[in-house]
Amino acid sequence: MNSNRLHRLSSALGVAVACSIPVAGIGGSAWAHADPPAPVARLDLGRYLGTWYQLAAVPQYFNLSCARDTRAEYALDAQGDVSVHNSCITWSGSVSEIWGTATVTDPATDAQLHVSFPSVPTQDALYGPTNYIVTALGDDYSWALVTDPYRVSGFVLSRATMLDPAQWRDVSAAITGAGENTCWYLTSPTTGGLDRLAPLCTQ
Structure with a gap:
């Protein structure tokens, strides 16, 4: 990663962290x-399958290498679970991708799942507790908000490259309604959509 890109990323992360400090101070923890x-x-899993573009996300160690065009592709596998294929363009211009499996943990809604990645330590168990919650959806399934039980992660997904x-x-109302802060989210540069990395609360 060159120094200019690192500076932009560090600056954006700094704003996101700064925005979350008052929340952490009030409750002892931001989450x-x-x-x-x-x-x-209720999640219609059949409608949810397909390609989603990540338009914003709470920074995680595994997505800091992604510079743009982060997306997820979901499909049913032979066992009736959901195959997961995540990919992005890195800062060096190469493609980074990973394959995993999602299993439904909440048959009452189908909106809570356990996602596993065989090659990732601590995330390699095929079955386990919920770590993926669809907390909001556009009426036409044009966008989705995903987080986890502890609100450590967050992803704004869209069928198109822009909203x-x-x-x-x-989306902002859904993030607040889920008990998160829009300042925790950084926009994800996407071809045909937003072209800069910045806290969502500044958009």
């Missing part, structure tokens, strides 16, 4: 909630 975020009432202003307002 201190009595209950995990609620899933959507309109009304959809972004709905």
Whole structure:
């Protein structure tokens, strides 16, 4: 990663962290909630399959190498679980990708899953507790908000490479409704969509 890109990333991360400090100070932890975020009432898994573009996310160690065009592709596998193929373009211009499996942990809604990646330590168990919750969806499945029981992660996913202003307002409301802060999220540069890395609360 060159120095200019590193500076932009560090600056954006600094703003995101700074925005979250008051929240952490009030509750003792930015993710201190009595209950995990609620899933959507019912997820139509068949409609949810396919390609999703990541338009914003809470920074995680595994996605810091992604410079742009991060996406997830979901399909049913032979066992009836969901195959996961995540990919992105790195800062060096190469393609980074990983394959995994998602299994439903909440048959009542189908909106809570356990996602595993065989090559990743601590994430290699095929079956396990919920770590992927679909907490909000556009009525037409044009966008989705995904987090986890502890609100450590967060992903804004979209069927298209961009959302309109009304959809972004709905996404921001969903993030707040899930007990998270839009400042924790950094936009994900996408060809045909947003072209800069910045805290979502500044958009």
